Amino acid sequence: MSTATISNAFNRPDQLSAKLRERILRDAAKLGYHGPNLAARTLRRGESDVIGVMLSDSLTYSLSDPVANQLLQGVSEVLVERNKHLLLLSSHIDSSEQRGAESLPDGFILYGTIDQPSFERVKRTGKPLVLVDFESDEITSVNIDNEKGAYKIADLALKQGSNEVAVLGLKLIDFDRVCRLTQADLDAEYKEISRSRLAGFTRAATENGCAFQPDSVWHIPINSTANAEIAAREALTKHPRPNVLLCMSDVIALSAIRVARDLGLDVPNDVSITGFDGIPESERSNPPLSTVCQQSIEKGRLAATMLLDGADDKQVTLETKLEVRGSIGNS
Amino acid sequence: MSTATISNAFNRPDQLSAKLRERILRDAAKLGYHGPNLAARTLRRGESDVIGVMLSDSLTYSLSDPVANQLLQGVSEVLVERNKHLLLLSSHIDSSEQRGAESLPDGFILYGTIDQPSFERVKRTGKPLVLVDFESDEITSVNIDNEKGAYKIADLALKQGSNEVAVLGLKLIDFDRVCRLTQADLDAEYKEISRSRLAGFTRAATENGCAFQPDSVWHIPINSTANAEIAAREALTKHPRPNVLLCMSDVIALSAIRVARDLGLDVPNDVSITGFDGIPESERSNPPLSTVCQQSIEKGRLAATMLLDGADDKQVTLETKLEVRGSIGNS
DNA sequence: TTGTAAGCGTTATCAA
DNA sequence: TTGATAACGCTTACAA
Numbered sequence: 001m002s003t004a005t006i007s008n009a010f011n012r013p014d015q016l017s018a019k020l021r022e023r024i025l026r027d028a029a030k031l032g033y034h035g036p037n038l039a040a041r042t043l044r045r046g047e048s049d050v051i052g053v054m055l056s057d058s059l060t061y062s063l064s065d066p067v068a069n070q071l072l073q074g075v076s077e078v079l080v081e082r083n084k085h086l087l088l089l090s091s092h093i094d095s096s097e098q099r100g101a102e103s104l105p106d107g108f109i110l111y112g113t114i115d116q117p118s119f120e121r122v123k124r125t126g127k128p129l130v131l132v133d134f135e136s137d138e139i140t141s142v143n144i145d146n147e148k149g150a151y152k153i154a155d156l157a158l159k160q161g162s163n164e165v166a167v168l169g170l171k172l173i174d175f176d177r178v179c180r181l182t183q184a185d186l187d188a189e190y191k192e193i194s195r196s197r198l199a200g201f202t203r204a205a206t207e208n209g210c211a212f213q214p215d216s217v218w219h220i221p222i223n224s225t226a227n228a229e230i231a232a233r234e235a236l237t238k239h240p241r242p243n244v245l246l247c248m249s250d251v252i253a254l255s256a257i258r259v260a261r262d263l264g265l266d267v268p269n270d271v272s273i274t275g276f277d278g279i280p281e282s283e284r285s286n287p288p289l290s291t292v293c294q295q296s297i298e299k300g301r302l303a304a305t306m307l308l309d310g311a312d313d314k315q316v317t318l319e320t321k322l323e324v325r326g327s328i329g330n331s
Numbered sequence: 332m333s334t335a336t337i338s339n340a341f342n343r344p345d346q347l348s349a350k351l352r353e354r355i356l357r358d359a360a361k362l363g364y365h366g367p368n369l370a371a372r373t374l375r376r377g378e379s380d381v382i383g384v385m386l387s388d389s390l391t392y393s394l395s396d397p398v399a400n401q402l403l404q405g406v407s408e409v410l411v412e413r414n415k416h417l418l419l420l421s422s423h424i425d426s427s428e429q430r431g432a433e434s435l436p437d438g439f440i441l442y443g444t445i446d447q448p449s450f451e452r453v454k455r456t457g458k459p460l461v462l463v464d465f466e467s468d469e470i471t472s473v474n475i476d477n478e479k480g481a482y483k484i485a486d487l488a489l490k491q492g493s494n495e496v497a498v499l500g501l502k503l504i505d506f507d508r509v510c511r512l513t514q515a516d517l518d519a520e521y522k523e524i525s526r527s528r529l530a531g532f533t534r535a536a537t538e539n540g541c542a543f544q545p546d547s548v549w550h551i552p553i554n555s556t557a558n559a560e561i562a563a564r565e566a567l568t569k570h571p572r573p574n575v576l577l578c579m580s581d582v583i584a585l586s587a588i589r590v591a592r593d594l595g596l597d598v599p600n601d602v603s604i605t606g607f608d609g610i611p612e613s614e615r616s617n618p619p620l621s622t623v624c625q626q627s628i629e630k631g632r633l634a635a636t637m638l639l640d641g642a643d644d645k646q647v648t649l650e651t652k653l654e655v656r657g658s659i660g661n662s
Numbered sequence: 663t664t665g666t667a668a669g670c671g672t673t674a675t676c677a678a
Numbered sequence: 679t680t681g682a683t684a685a686c687g688c689t690t691a692c693a694a
Contacts, residue, residue, distance in 0.1 A: 001664085001665090002664070002665045002666070003665090003666095003687085003688075003689090004664075004665060004666075004667095004688095004689075004690080005663090005664060005665070006688095007687095007688065007689055007690085008664090008689090010427060011427075011689080015663080015664090016663065016664070017663065017664095020663085020664085032455050034430055034433065034434055034452065034455060034456055035427060035430035035431065035433075035434065036427070036430075036431060036434070036687080036688065036689090037374075037431075037434045037686090037687055037688070038370075038431040038432060038434045038435040039369075039370045039371075039373035039374040039379065039434070039435060039686085039687080039688090040370075040374050040670090040686070040687035040688040040689090041431060041687080041688055041689075042370035042670090042688095043368075043370040043371050043374055043669095043670045043671065043672085043686090043687080043688075044669080044670050044687080044688045044689050044690085045670085045688085045689065045690095046670075048370065049428050049431065049432070050418070050432070058411065059407040059408075059410075059411055059417065060404050060407045060408045060411065063400055063403045063404045063407055064400065064401075064404050069394055069395065069400065070395075072394045073391050073394045073395050076390040076391045076394055076419070077390075077391045079390075080389065080390055080391065080421070080424075083426055083428040083429075084428070085418060085419075085420070085428070085432045086390065086418070086419045087381070087416060087417070087418050088407070088416075088417045088419065089416070090411070093411075095414055096341060096342075096366060096367070097380050097414040097415070097416070098414075099365055099366035099367070100366065100367060100368075100369040100372060100380065101369060101380070101381070101416045102365065103365055103366065103367070103368045103369045103370070104369040104370060121365065124363050124365060125365055225611070254615075258615060280556070281612060284585075284589060286617050332680085332681085333680070333681045333682065334671085334672080334673085334681090334682095335673075335674085335675095335680080335681060335682075335683090336679090336680060336681070338671095338672065338673055338674095339673090339680090342673080346679080346680085347679065347680070348679065348680090351679085351680085367671080367672065367673090368670090368671055368672070370670085370671080370672090371670070371671035371672040371673090371686090372671080372672055372673075373672090373686090374670090374671080374672070374685095374686045374687065374688085375671080375672045375673050375674085375685075375686050376672080376673070376674095376686085377686075663694105664693105664694080665692100665693080665694070666691105666692085666693075666694090667690100667691095667692090667693100668689105668690090668691090668692105669688100669689095669690100670687105670688090670689095671686105672685100672686085673684100673685095673686090674683100674684090674685090675682105675683090675684085675685105676681100676682090676683090676684105677680105677681085677682080677683100678679105678680080678681075678682090
């Protein structure tokens with residue numbers, strides 16, 4: 001009974017008699033053998049059955065973000081189906097351990113705006129890559145049309161005949177605190193999807209005759225309730241008070257709804273609030289949030305499927321769907 | 332220049348001259364070498380720097396569950412700090428790929444009630460294990476006192492002088508649909524933490540003179556909004572209508588609050604509703620939810636720390652904290 | 663149908 | 679300070 005036969009017992013049942021195979025498996029179990037070792041198998045075969053998901057934000061934060069969560073749900077659904085495993089990585093880091101972890105997966109899903117060095121490093125592995133909410137020439141990616149989605153919801157909110165608009169933006173500049181923008185901020189090059197959303201808001205505002213100034217645009221560095229509440233409070237106590245608040249994420253918009261209530265404002269009669277993403281909680285708020293639903297779960301499913309099926313060099317743009325709910329006025 | 336020297340250049344800078352080391356690193360970068368390969372290193376050293384988190388529910392579901400999410404946040408916080416990596420696994424599965432994935436990690440965190448075969452398998456790896464929300468003799472674990480937490484919140488809700496109690500329970504029996512319990516269900520052995528919560532509810536009800544029957548107890552198989560709404564609707568339309576609804580999770584309780592509103596019931600005047608867990612959303616509901624806060628993030632941190640620091644054979648019980656908020660009547 | 667042997671990329675040991 | 683070598687556990691030609 002050689003090692004080869006044992007290997008075959010586990011991996012190629014047709015290469016030996018059923019009887020021998022059974023005996024081997026039984027003996028292995030008896031000896032407490034746990035089955036082929038992944039490290040050794042990977043080394044030999046060059047395939048680990050592990051898929052890496054690299055997140056642009058920190059792991060801890062990403063796990064708390066409802067949108068990232070939905071993406072991961074979609075990804076995991078497909079991976080489980082295909083018997084692949086999920087290794088979570090985060091960008092920014094460049095330790096030797098990080099590089100080690102990067103060497104294991106058979107392929108990567110890169111979510112969000114990955115920093116340049118990490119991106120280069122992963123590209124150089126030569127392994128298949130699928131980008132999500134991030135684009136790069138010649139690399140397979142899954143995105144939505146952020147400009148269009150933002151335009152649609154802003155247009156809807158502004159059609160109600162409003163005249164004072166504020167924007168609660170996500171990651172508009174490279175700064176780690178909540179603040180308003182300046183014209184210089186806007187002119188600076190910054191390659192985040194939020195800039196496309198801002199472009200959509202701006203186009204809708206211009207078309208509806210209520211263009212806004214940079215100082216009506218807030219920058220929020222990270223999609224958390226705490227940050228959003230600060231910005232919402234500033235925006236809603238500004239003079240003149242905005243009667244339309246366009247938010248770049250549902251987390252932000254939901255925070256804004258709560259802040260508005262705290263300030264004694266009625267949503268939508270005093271102020272209309274719109275979100276972006278379509279997270280589950282957006283349906284449950286009071287009033288329910290009007291938002292741009294971007295099907296994050298489906299995005300994850302699609303990205304994983306494309307990665308595993310080797311859909312090279314396809315750049316997919318998913319449709320967004322407007323969810324019109326109570327947080328927009330109908331005056 | 333031998334492989335050994337190159338290895339040293341990456342792992343033991345003191346074993347060669349700075350000059351040579353620098354040259355090696357530079358050349359390696361130029362050649363597109365990504366750094367030591369994890370599979371090979373693991374094979375040789377017997378250590379992967381990967382930690383496995385095995386979830387009792389499916390991966391996809393767990394990623395959507397706010398409580399599991401908080402646990403994972405805590406775990407990831409510590410892992411990132413320690414330069415370890417996170418492999419997500421789920422219980423129930425026993426494919427060869429699963430066993431492969433199980434062979435990689437240096438240790439495991441087992442979250443929830445892991446099925447017996449998976450648990451045995453992981454135990455036999457001989458690697459360090461930390462159980463969370465799950466106990467087994469002689470194995471390190473992190474738990475809370477579910478009976479006590481449940482007792483405290485139930486006692487608080489029932490002190491208000493109510494007389495009709497219903498319970499929305501999570502995973503009380505082995506059945507995949509929402510249903511009420513029978514006495515036989517209660518008598519059957521079932522080793523889930525929810526049984527301890529039920530015991531706490533029962534004790535408080537008995538002490539407050541409003542003991543409930545099995546048919547006032549609902550079983551919900553999985554902690555999702557959809558399931559919870561079905562159960563909540565059944566419970567709140569029962570005759571006589573309960574004026575206290577004790578829920579075994581915040582997701583369930585938040586759903587119940589919405590269902591109550593749909594039915595035109597005022598919370599807490601018509602019905603008091605209590606939760607369990609202390610998820611972020613519980614603060615934001617309308618009215619805010621009274622619940623038992625179980626510090627899930629801290630649980631994750633602690634479990635990861637104990638795993639990495641080799642706290643063998645310690646069985647920790649974390650304190651729970653009562654959060655008294657608007658969903659309980661003060662009549 | 664079964665066994666032999668090479669080699670995957672590392673690192674630890676030991677020798678130079 | 680550096681280099682040669684064996685071994686980690688597995689899979690896959692190929693030989694028996």
